Amino acid sequence: MSLSRSVYMLIGVVSLVLAISPKWLMAQTDTQFWFVAPEVSKNGAQRFDEPIYFRLSNYNMPSTVTISMPANPAFVPIVRNIPANGAATVDVSSFLETVENKPANTILNKGILITATNPITVYYEVASTYCNCNPEIYALKGRNALGTNFLIPGQTHFENSGSYSPTPYNKFDIVATQNNTTITINPMKAVVGHAAGVTFQIILNQGETWSGVATGQAVVNHLHGTEVISDKPIAITLTDDLLYGITGCADLTGDQLIAETLAGNEYIAVKGFLTNGGERIYVLGLTNNTVLTFDGGSTVANINRKEVYNYAIPNSATYLNASHPVLVLQTSGFGCELGSGVIPAIGCTGSTSVTFTRTTAQQLGLIICTRVGCESGFALNGNSTLIPASAFSAVPGTAGQWVAARITYSLAQVPMGTTCLVSNSLGLFQMGVIIGDYGDGCSYGFFSGFSSLNLGPDMALCPGDSTCLDGGEGYSSYLWNTGSTSRYLWVSSPGTYWVNVSNNFCNLSDTIAISLFPVTQVSAGSDTAICEGATVTFDAGAGFKSYRWDPPGLHTQQITVGIGGTYTVTVTDVNNCGSSDSVSLIINPLPGAIPIRHD
Numbered sequence: 001m002s003l004s005r006s007v008y009m010l011i012g013v014v015s016l017v018l019a020i021s022p023k024w025l026m027a028q029t030d031t032q033f034w035f036v037a038p039e040v041s042k043n044g045a046q047r048f049d050e051p052i053y054f055r056l057s058n059y060n061m062p063s064t065v066t067i068s069m070p071a072n073p074a075f076v077p078i079v080r081n082i083p084a085n086g087a088a089t090v091d092v093s094s095f096l097e098t099v100e101n102k103p104a105n106t107i108l109n110k111g112i113l114i115t116a117t118n119p120i121t122v123y124y125e126v127a128s129t130y131c132n133c134n135p136e137i138y139a140l141k142g143r144n145a146l147g148t149n150f151l152i153p154g155q156t157h158f159e160n161s162g163s164y165s166p167t168p169y170n171k172f173d174i175v176a177t178q179n180n181t182t183i184t185i186n187p188m189k190a191v192v193g194h195a196a197g198v199t200f201q202i203i204l205n206q207g208e209t210w211s212g213v214a215t216g217q218a219v220v221n222h223l224h225g226t227e228v229i230s231d232k233p234i235a236i237t238l239t240d241d242l243l244y245g246i247t248g249c250a251d252l253t254g255d256q257l258i259a260e261t262l263a264g265n266e267y268i269a270v271k272g273f274l275t276n277g278g279e280r281i282y283v284l285g286l287t288n289n290t291v292l293t294f295d296g297g298s299t300v301a302n303i304n305r306k307e308v309y310n311y312a313i314p315n316s317a318t319y320l321n322a323s324h325p326v327l328v329l330q331t332s333g334f335g336c337e338l339g340s341g342v343i344p345a346i347g348c349t350g351s352t353s354v355t356f357t358r359t360t361a362q363q364l365g366l367i368i369c370t371r372v373g374c375e376s377g378f379a380l381n382g383n384s385t386l387i388p389a390s391a392f393s394a395v396p397g398t399a400g401q402w403v404a405a406r407i408t409y410s411l412a413q414v415p416m417g418t419t420c421l422v423s424n425s426l427g428l429f430q431m432g433v434i435i436g437d438y439g440d441g442c443s444y445g446f447f448s449g450f451s452s453l454n455l456g457p458d459m460a461l462c463p464g465d466s467t468c469l470d471g472g473e474g475y476s477s478y479l480w481n482t483g484s485t486s487r488y489l490w491v492s493s494p495g496t497y498w499v500n501v502s503n504n505f506c507n508l509s510d511t512i513a514i515s516l517f518p519v520t521q522v523s524a525g526s527d528t529a530i531c532e533g534a535t536v537t538f539d540a541g542a543g544f545k546s547y548r549w550d551p552p553g554l555h556t557q558q559i560t561v562g563i564g565g566t567y568t569v570t571v572t573d574v575n576n577c578g579s580s581d582s583v584s585l586i587i588n589p590l591p592g593a594i595p596i597r598h599d
Contacts, residue, residue: 030142031468033114036175036209038239039102041168047130051093061118071109071207073546101173104213105193111175111207136252143456146233147259153284153329154224156310158245160217168241170222171213176204178232188225190215225306233457249336263325264345270317270367270404272332283309287324296397317404319397334436339444348452348506350428355421362437369404370429377426428474455512462577466492475501517575524569524583535562544571
């Protein structure tokens with residue numbers, strides 16, 4: 001957004017809001033998503049951080065989706081039933097203060113867990129339509145977001161604008177997925193409550209969160225290179241609020257991060273539509289003495305662990321080869337309006353279809369890369385002329401193996417409101433969507449698959465529950481140790497599961513261990529009979545995380561009642577496993593009056 005327009009609240013400011021709903025962007029599919037929503041600068045009555053939505057979509061199977069906050073028993077779970085090939089939007093604006101992860105350096109109960117009975121995609125959107133100024137989208141990555149070793153990436157070119165309240169900062173937000181998770185943090189620069197370079201620990205239970213916020217807005221105060229190590233899987237959200245630096249514009253940027261295990265050696269970054277040198281990638285070293293070369297040339301840089309190399313993209317696309325795995329963040333956008341996101345390594349990653357909708361009249365651009373030979377397999381809503389093979393050119397340094405394209409669409413080609421399916425019949429591709437205009441904000445997201453094959457971290461299930469293991473997109477063959485040859489495998493029994501997958505370019509395998517939490521046992525008591533007018537107390541026992549008696553709908557360990565009927569108690573233990581038991585109460589009528597005869 002334009003700073004001058006924002007500060008003086010001039011009428012007619014139009015922000016770009018890329019409203020991504022389930023049918024609109026499909027790539028990161030899963031049945032479980034952990035997320036923590038960042039605090040975004042409100043700027044008083046302008047309400048930069050509202051409204052907020054979860055956008056849900058599924059595929060050819062109906063799905064029941066539950067949004068919960070496991071560490072906040074006062075939050076009533078939200079349930080949506082989505083038909084096959086359907087979509088749903090969940091407006092959580094009324095829960096803004098409940099979900100935004102603030103204040104900094106405090107253990108909070110803000111973690112969000114989204115579960116689905118069949119695979120879905122999920123996006124968190126800061127729509128920012130009250131001010132039309134500061135939108136952003138966070139693509140939830142499911143199991144690809146979980147890990148135990150994270151190094152925080154970041155851009156090193158732009159600073160946070162000082163013109164807003166609360167003051168915008170660079171930050172990272174952590175959510176724990178299991179109880180008693182010990183997290184060790186070594187901040188590269190000072191965060192609220194902790195000095196730079198001084199390691200400290202926090203302990204979070206399932207669904208609890210913590211926010212690390214920079215203490216300054218300049219690039220030298222940003223938190224890239226911060227190390228976060230945990231003994232159980234966590235997820236991290238990265239935010240750089242109201243970034244400023246190109247011709248007086250400022251914009252919210254953010255993404256859900258990937259762990260070090262998904263880092264790669266080779267990346268392709270396709271240039272977007274920013275001006276004044278804003279099209280850049282930021283390479284984060286994970287290993288000392290990592291040699292970086294670009295476009296097949298000579299060595300450009302040698303970086304160590306935690307160091308970031310800032311590289312301006314010189315051509316329409318650039319190829320990075322690193323001697324050791326690295327993480328890469330890209331800044332892109334339209335004009336002066338910034339967007340940023342973590343980009344996936346090339347190789348066996350990508351998608352065969354991505355869907356989006358054009359919700360505004362602002363400029364629409366796609367950035368795409370794929371293996372050579374696949375460029376003739378593209379179509380947009382079945383029309384191959386909208387993504388022609390002629391739009392692609394060779395990516396320098398890849399020995400003719402990869403091609404890339406940058407395509408914009410007029411309103412005549414893709415009218416506002418059109419839902420667009422980008423597909424490729426010949427192979428995998430990576431694609432980013434950019435929508436924006438000068439002064440109107442920008443949303444940039446990379447929506448293709450991030451992992452070549454990732455069954456996720458080992459997990460424990462509640463007895464009776466099941467989970468869906470995903471063998472990944474774009475492979476011609478799948479073989480599970482159970483003998484199944486499908487992409488997805490539903491499991492409910494403990495054990496070790498593995499899958500082998502292959503296509504023309506890759507042969508991969510992965511393994512995951514599934515265990516079960518102890519059975520949760522609860523007793524509502526023995527069936528009881530009492531006299532009319534009396535009461536009885538039923539006690540579910542101590543030690544549970546939550547209770548609910550129906551009737552009367554009380555969330556207490558005990559209830560005292562005097563009305564006949566069946567009473568059911570449902571409890572949740574510390575592992576969020578549930579159990580129920582019922583008890584019957586019989587009311588015996590009082591005997592009738594007996595006349596007393598006097599002689």
